[in-house]
Amino acid sequence: MNFLEDKDISFPESEQKYLENILSKISYESDIFVMPFGDGKEVIGVMSGADEKSNELNEFFKYKTLYNSLIDLDIKIKFSLQQAIISSQQNKMLEAYYYIENGVFRIITAWDNLAQVYNIYSGLNKGIDEVYYACIFEQKKGLAITDTKFMKFRENVEEYIKEEDNIKMTSRNGYWRGNNKYIRELRNQMSHRNSIAKVSLSDYDMHIPDVPIFILKRLVEDYETLNYYYGQMLELIKDYFS
Template sequence: MNYTEKEKEYFNNKLSQVIYNPNRFKVLIGEDRFLFGIVSAGDSEAPFGRLMQYKTLYDTLIDLDWKIKFSFDKAIEYAYSEPVQNNFSIFRVETEEERNAYYYIENALFRTSSLWDLLAQFYRLFYKLEMPKERVYYKKVFDPSLQSSDRFKVKATEINNYLEESDDTDCEGEWKGNHSYVNDIRNKMTHRNSPNIAVMSDYDMNFKQHPTFIIKRILEDYVTASKYMKEILDEIEKEVMESFDTEQ
């Protein structure tokens, strides 16, 4: 197996690590029906009310994760196509395959950023954080210096340390500083110019990086966010089971 094949295998193995059960928070009614939803009349903290709130977020997670995986699959496909592998230039876009690779990379990047915000939404709901759901920002939720994170200070510190990790690609396995790198690219796309276009001017200076380099960084950030997502989902499931046991 050559280096390119090993790299592709690494990416695909990473993607396969993230699995969600679509029925995790589904309430069955009979053999072939399930509870679609419920709007609580004044008591959103009742067991069914909280369950449906979790299910709303979880259904969004399932949809988001499918889109992220699809974007990665297509990005990998185009990044390892012969035109990109043989004709890549740091100064200009040479092929349609390269444009497609960057297109799906950007999709994966922005949706992975949404995944971090969704993780923060689960924390807000589980820990009953007093902040409007429309104003939930993951860096604020996982800031261990804020009082709002007191009930999960250890985990907030761990996540914050990852978010602020220094860049280091000279290491085996997962690189360090992936989130900061991904965040910088996102900010550059939003506020300056596309990092996929080589420029040298007073406005900005940028030389392209190979699609596979960017895929590795975003993919590893996605897997890390998904690891933290699994942890909070396991905690939520325990809460749900205990709340219904108490009701019986």
Template structure:
């Protein structure tokens, strides 16, 4: 039992370590010790470095989200594998502070992971000049095969959409299938109906809790997938940015 616990924790930690951010990415240095803080364009005329600063704005937000997500996962793992959770967890009752704290940090990580999907869509909107206001960007809309927003990145949009609509399957080795749909349903239930982490039986809802470890696996795996998609588009963006600087030097 101890070996299983250690193996699961190691798996979670290994998955989380797959996601990293470079604090200096998109930072434009001016001399040795100064950097370009920001640029605001006038009217419809994009200022020099204007698009780069938009990328940097999103990237700085991603870095901020990521350390908060990782901190929440670390705390959730600690409480989910506590002795109290091992010995006293019930599908019906909530008997310990450790359980409440485990779900608290899981919810923190879940909502911020959900934000990553819209940040991914923002990067695609900006890089491919998708004609939609930034205030109205929604990731399922951007990557939907029934919309025309993804015409310039049709193959990648189809890949991403296939993942987010994947059928549920936890009876498989390694990463489970349908993680995003599960996480999205969990989030929507929290927002629009009632807590999935409280057991109830009423005309309003019938709900038995999942163990925090079950939720952790699904949310962490979804977090790693969206972070990988973010890394891929960031790498493409960086290539374009660097080529622009190279052209300017010619």
């Protein structure tokens, strides 16, 4: 059963401009983690050593690896969201949900990327497979850095991730409250239950699909929020290496 079949899933031009305006403001510098090595060359990586300087270099290149992955994710996330907006405006439901689902998974991956960076910077040093963005920011025990700026950052991210899904209330920038929790639930539904584009009325699951514009608003606002907090994380790292 397709609940949205033959229905108009396009949305007002003002909503399209709202989403595109937010996406246009999301950006990442491409040359933050660069170590020149003469004649236009650069060091591309190091392995761990016994001395403190070697370990600092290794940490630097861990950040570089994660940040390069984020930039790659950013390109693909924006492409997916932009294509979802276009498909929705053209009333192409299959394409709209295809790109929305792509965006959901990649945005969650980008949050996990931030969590990995945080894990290194904070000194928690959990194993890569033990880092989950939905819970790592709430952990206070074991932090190697406890200055006011860092702790405020940690607290703000934790509060955002824990927000209850409630579109009658707003969060930062007037965005709907609980966007991230909503997106996590979408990801979990796609991974463990059923399609977010199909109606399910059974003991297995009860689900009425949200229209693309509703999901896209949550996705775009959440991704901009990630960009905002990632920027703060980068500032902390710059201060550390300066």
